[in-house]
Amino acid sequence: MFIExxxxxxxxxxxxxxxxxLNDAEYIVKPIINxxxxxxxxxxxxxxxxxxxxxxxxxxxxxxxxxxxxxGEWLFFSKFKAWMIxxxxxxxQLDKDLLVQGxxxxxxxxxxxxxxAINKLLINRKASRGIHSQGVDFNRRANQYRxxxxxxxxxxxxxxxxTDNEAFNSYKVAKYEIIKDIALQQTEPLKSxxxxxKISEY
Numbered sequence: 001m002f003i004e005x006x007x008x009x010x011x012x013x014x015x016x017x018x019x020x021x022l023n024d025a026e027y028i029v030k031p032i033i034n035x036x037x038x039x040x041x042x043x044x045x046x047x048x049x050x051x052x053x054x055x056x057x058x059x060x061x062x063x064x065x066x067x068x069x070x071x072g073e074w075l076f077f078s079k080f081k082a083w084m085i086x087x088x089x090x091x092x093q094l095d096k097d098l099l100v101q102g103x104x105x106x107x108x109x110x111x112x113x114x115x116x117a118i119n120k121l122l123i124n125r126k127a128s129r130g131i132h133s134q135g136v137d138f139n140r141r142a143n144q145y146r147x148x149x150x151x152x153x154x155x156x157x158x159x160x161x162x163t164d165n166e167a168f169n170s171y172k173v174a175k176y177e178i179i180k181d182i183a184l185q186q187t188e189p190l191k192s193x194x195x196x197x198k199i200s201e202y
Contacts (some may be wrong), residue, residue: 002040005031018054018057019068021076041096042081044139049074049106068096071107090115098122098193104144121179125201132166133201135171147171165201172199 002029015073023029029043051058053068074080092113095192097103124134132138132145139146139160147167148194158174161167176199183194 002038003031003033004028004040004171011113017050020054021050021077025077027079029056029077042084043077045084046074046077046080049080050092053106055160068104068106071105073108078177083108085177087113093119095119098197099189100196112193114190118182118190118194121182122197124202133168133171134199135175136164136167138164147174149174168201175199 007025009028016022025040025041027040029040031038049070052062052065053070059066074083092115094106094111095114096111098114099112103110106115135147135149135158137146137148138144142160144160144162145164145167146160148157149158149171149172150157154168156174158170159167161170176197179194179197179199183191186194
């Protein structure tokens with residue numbers, strides 16, 4: 001368990017995180033206890049968010065974060081922490097674009113915490129699949145487009161089709177059923193966000 005050790009009068013020594021984020025905590029967020037450095041879990045999530053949006057190095061590694069920003073309120077660590085405390089965040093990841101698809105802004109209105117399993121479920125793997133639609137590849141032996149979907153970590157064959165679009169439509173139906181089954185096990189607002197999720201072709 002992380003213990004908040006009062007900061008004392010050292011707050012004026014802090015620098016902005018990536019030039020934008022203000023760590024205004026009244027305690028040491030990364031104390032060294034018994035020779036081991038610990039990190040406040042709220043601060044870890046906050047800093048990761050700032051890094052995604054304002055680190056050029058991070059955006060070179062993960063181009064999908066280019067154009068992402070943090071709302072003015074959350075540039076203050078204390079504001080983000082006050083929100084996070086009231087969320088179901090344990091062992092979960094901060095998500096910005098499930099409540100509002102295509103969203104690039106981290107804010108209280110657009111973010112929620114989701115499990116790693118749900119996050120993986122919604123990844124479209126655009127970079128690895130090339131020119132084909134989601135869930136589709138071209139099978140040279142059959143000379144047709146093949147549709148597949150992952151169920152419980154295993155690939156399920158859905159059939160061969162004459163066109164990429166036909167294969168994608170088969171994938172979309174199967175994928176939505178998987179998402180729907182998981183959605184019905186969730187609480188709001190995650191439940192509605194998953195039920196309203198639009199599966200993009202590319």
